[in-house]
Amino acid sequence: MPEGDAVVRIRDVVKEFGPLRVLDGVGFEVTRGQTVAIVGRSGSGKSTLLRCVAGLETIQAGEIEVCGHPVGRPGSAARAQLRRDVGMVFQSYNLFPHLTVERNITLALTLVKKQSRDEAKKRAADVLGMVGLTDKIGAYPEQLSGGQQQRVAIARSLALQPQVMLFDEVTSALDPELTAEVLGVMEDLARRGMTMITVTHEMGFARRVADLVVFMHKGKVWEIGPTAELFAEPKTAEFRQFVGSEL
Template sequence: MNAMNAIHETRATTAAPLVAFRDVRKSFGAFEVLKGIDLDIAPGEVVALIGRSGSGKSTALRCVNGLEKINGGTLTVCGRHLHESGTDLRDLRKDVGIVFQSYNLFPHLTVEQNVTLAPRKVHRISAADARTLAADVLAQVGLSDKAGNYPEQLSGGQQQRVAIARSLAMRPKLMLFDEVTSALDPELTGEVLRTIERLAASGMTMVLVTHEMSFASSVADKIVFMHQGRVWETGDGRMLSAPQTAELQQFVGNGL
């Protein structure tokens, strides 16, 4: 067992799930993408969603912060019932941060300004507190020396780490990562994954959609293999070396 897995095994909790899917369904027109998802995510848990393109994993992730509205079942996130009408999504997103494949940084703002824009607008923090906050979260992602830089002066990996810092600046209870390394070359992918690994070690609750199988195996407490809109297999990193179904065996064997 590696050190990261040892850290994760100390996180057993009897607390209520931070995220609870119950028979969740989602359709786009006549096409049903999620066909009855059941999944719990505990506080402090790191969950990796894996599967082929079109398996429903990114749709499931987007449902968690309300970017997609579910059509059936129940979904509770940070105590909020997303299946009920009238859920305040702006309030939800104070607790749920999300980082996408594209960085979406404002090119005319410095790194510090990109990171502190939302906290200053949403939480009305002072300029001095914003600088302190920026210094803290940029240190978390290893970019303390880039606060005054503009996005065009950074590598792709650095920009993605700024995007992570921007989400952390809202002090979320839950972080979502949607294939954040898929547009990066291997070297830059490594620096972003190391940042996420440090967040995992700090106890941050995270859900990752990823194709990085070795990373998922070493960092995630729970791996969820999705296939054709359903949760097909769930387990720790050992399930990737001992698949219980032909579908996961083929997926792992193809190196997807």
């Protein structure tokens, strides 16, 4: 891929909800294999930015490209292509309660990707292995803990072989032990070279796993840089205060 292998390229993005400017000239790039952590106070625009990258929102100005395809402007984005390239996991898992873990994962593979039942089952077994839930393949969501359900949701997304995974506060509904399980799975993915953008309040995770940290404030990229550098030497009072409050 040209230009430094950028999987996601965000330039001068403006997003408004009516009179409210939620993203105000946001820009950065995510290269292949990078893990980016987006941090910042509530309301700073983190989820909105991820939703824009996933093609779930239209933007008023600027550009977003995922794997070279434009996203977010009316008329842009072959949606089908974007759905192939981007996997997104939210705080709520949205598994189908009446389907087994396996079927939750194979559904999109057989219906959307038109894979054979056997191919899809093999893929489901692979991704369940990746999230450490091989033994739950026949279980129903209600028989799983919150952390396990979230890991199934991650597996379901991985099954589609996205080029980039977006995670929005995926652990914020979980207690500490389950949080650790899910973060462990994400850390594993990062180590395997998955390109990821994660919005997280888990500063320990961000420090340990992220290559690049983006601190958002008032709809802007207030600070950005390699993780160790950024945390070692906050440049702005806002980021210093944020880091202090998250300790």
